[in-house]
Amino acid sequence: xxxxxxxxxxxxLDAIVxxxxxxxxxxxxxxxxxxxxxxxxxxxxxxxxxxxxKTISGLVPLRGGQISIDGQRxxxxxxxxxxxxxxxxxxxxxxxxxxxxxxxxxMGAYLAPDKAEIKRRLDEVYTLLPKLADRRDQxxxxxxxxxxxxxxxxxxxxxxxxxxxxxxxxxxxAPLIIDQVYGVIAELSKAGRTxxxxxxxxxxxxxxxxxxxxxxxxxxxWSGKPAELMARDELLATYLGG
Amino acid sequence: xxxxxxxxxxxxFTSGAxxxxxxxGLSLVWGSMGMLNMAHAAMLTLGxxxxxxxxxxxxxxxxxxxxxxxLVGAAAGAILYFAIVRNLLKNDKSTFEANVMIATVGxxxxxxxxxxxxxxxxxxxxxxxxxxxxxxGPLTLPWQNLLIIAVVVVMMVVVSLALGRTRMGRAIRATxxxxxxxxxxxxxxxxxxxxxxxxxxxxxxxxGVMVSSMTQLSPPLGNDPMLKAxxxxxxxxxxxxxxxxxxxxxxxxxxSFVQYALGARWGFPSLLFVVIAVLIWRPSGLFGRAEIRRx
Numbered sequence: 001x002x003x004x005x006x007x008x009x010x011x012x013l014d015a016i017v018x019x020x021x022x023x024x025x026x027x028x029x030x031x032x033x034x035x036x037x038x039x040x041x042x043x044x045x046x047x048x049x050x051x052x053x054k055t056i057s058g059l060v061p062l063r064g065g066q067i068s069i070d071g072q073r074x075x076x077x078x079x080x081x082x083x084x085x086x087x088x089x090x091x092x093x094x095x096x097x098x099x100x101x102x103x104x105x106x107m108g109a110y111l112a113p114d115k116a117e118i119k120r121r122l123d124e125v126y127t128l129l130p131k132l133a134d135r136r137d138q139x140x141x142x143x144x145x146x147x148x149x150x151x152x153x154x155x156x157x158x159x160x161x162x163x164x165x166x167x168x169x170x171x172x173x174a175p176l177i178i179d180q181v182y183g184v185i186a187e188l189s190k191a192g193r194t195x196x197x198x199x200x201x202x203x204x205x206x207x208x209x210x211x212x213x214x215x216x217x218x219x220x221x222w223s224g225k226p227a228e229l230m231a232r233d234e235l236l237a238t239y240l241g242g
Numbered sequence: 243x244x245x246x247x248x249x250x251x252x253x254x255f256t257s258g259a260x261x262x263x264x265x266x267g268l269s270l271v272w273g274s275m276g277m278l279n280m281a282h283a284a285m286l287t288l289g290x291x292x293x294x295x296x297x298x299x300x301x302x303x304x305x306x307x308x309x310x311x312x313l314v315g316a317a318a319g320a321i322l323y324f325a326i327v328r329n330l331l332k333n334d335k336s337t338f339e340a341n342v343m344i345a346t347v348g349x350x351x352x353x354x355x356x357x358x359x360x361x362x363x364x365x366x367x368x369x370x371x372x373x374x375x376x377x378x379g380p381l382t383l384p385w386q387n388l389l390i391i392a393v394v395v396v397m398m399v400v401v402s403l404a405l406g407r408t409r410m411g412r413a414i415r416a417t418x419x420x421x422x423x424x425x426x427x428x429x430x431x432x433x434x435x436x437x438x439x440x441x442x443x444x445x446x447x448x449x450g451v452m453v454s455s456m457t458q459l460s461p462p463l464g465n466d467p468m469l470k471a472x473x474x475x476x477x478x479x480x481x482x483x484x485x486x487x488x489x490x491x492x493x494x495x496x497x498s499f500v501q502y503a504l505g506a507r508w509g510f511p512s513l514l515f516v517v518i519a520v521l522i523w524r525p526s527g528l529f530g531r532a533e534i535r536r537x
């Protein structure tokens with residue numbers, strides 16, 4: 001944490017406002033993620049966690065404030081955001097259902113500069129997620145829930161981005177599979193990846209995240225270390241239902 | 243009897259090949275953009291007239307005529323994108339499908355009338371034709387039919403390789419399957435839409451040359467293949483390319499058999515009967531998914 005604080009910010013959000021049609025979901029969120037940091041945003045369902053990540057990656061238009069990657073202001077266009085190194089692993093995986101696992105991974109490397117780099121990233125992903133190598137020729141729609149989640153993370157890693165945005169990786173999975181998915185995320189964090197993860201259950205990231213922000217009704221209401229939040233029963237009860 | 247059967251098969255496969263070419267262009271645009279391009283017929287006609295002009299008026303070789311039809315078709319697709327589609331995409335996405343259909347009806351009518359004003363309404367003979375036939379024992383296979391089948395097979399292989407093996411093709415398929423996810427991977431979907439319309443226009447162009455080589459050039463040339471291509475798209479399931487090819491061949495063979503058995507006037511109604519049956523019992527098409535992702 002101390003060493004991370006000295007590093008330059010990779011992602012910076014300054015008072016961002018966004019939403020859908022007439023509905024304002026995010027109401028002036030500011031946060032910073034530094035190189036190598038693991039930052040988590042927790043909050044109840046429907047309070048803007050996924051919208052936060054979608055706004056960063058450009059899927060939801062920004063209405064106010066600004067978002068920067070390595071000091072460069074984002075245009076709000078998703079493909080240009082990806083070019084600047086934002087790798088978004090969305091909720092529900094959003095795999096290309098009719099493509100094989102390998103083709104999904106190759107789509108992750110769509111912006112890779114050359115074939116050698118694609119092969120390097122593919123080897124890295126297969127080493128971290130060996131099951132994807134076994135399933136490489138299998139069509140994505142036939143994967144199990146856990147395999148789909150792993151394929152989504154693998155595709156995000158294939159992007160070789162500066163920061164990985166991960167949206168509720170535990171959603172809809174059995175407890176054993178959730179442990180496996182978080183085991184992979186822990187390895188990525190140990191390897192120095194910069195991660196911004198949103199999650200409903202703070203206990204999942206208690207031992208992983210460097211910092212945690214509590215989101216309620218589109219605004220950050222508390223920030224600190226995960227262990228500090230877990231010790232604050234009144235906060236857990238008020239915002240996360242205990 | 244063998245002679246008759248072979249004649250029906252040759253006619254059916256030739257029509258099927260032409261329908262497949264028209265259907266794939268239409269289906270490609272629908273599958274990746276959720277856009278029913280009603281100007282596809284006019285783009286097909288345009289290709290036929292471009293080849294005619296290049297070969298007859300300019301006196302250039304037939305191969306240049308083909309290339310001209312492909313290039314002008316692709317250019318027409320690009321113009322359609324920049325003039326219409328790009329602007330409609332900026333509006334409310336929920337109205338895109340209806341708006342683009344109406345807009346392309348207008349473009350199609352305008353293009354057909356521009357061709358009518360330029361070339362007149364008299365039918366013209368497309369110089370891309372080969373006389374004679376290949377004989378194998380009792381079988382007679384006209385060279386013209388074989389040329390059409392060969393050209394269509396080559397085009398299908400090219401399209402299949404382009405979609406399956408290239409980075410551009412992967413981006414097109416990814417955009418068709420999940421537009422948002424494709425954007426997250428760095429795909430500029432507007433560029434993909436441009437590429438799809440150009441590819442579809444090129445296919446329409448070459449299809450126009452082939453269709454007119456079997457009949458004659460006239461301003462409404464593309465209407466019949468477009469109507470049948472639409473039927474085949476619906477039977478296959480809109481946006482399903484391999485299904486579109488299979489449906490085109492199957493329905494063309496059915497049409498040929500019905501025309502032989504019941505008379506030429508029953509060919510088209512037999513296709514309509516099939517499409518009505520499919521819409522009743524399998525509304526998403528024979529090869530279609532229950533849900534098709536649109537804009």
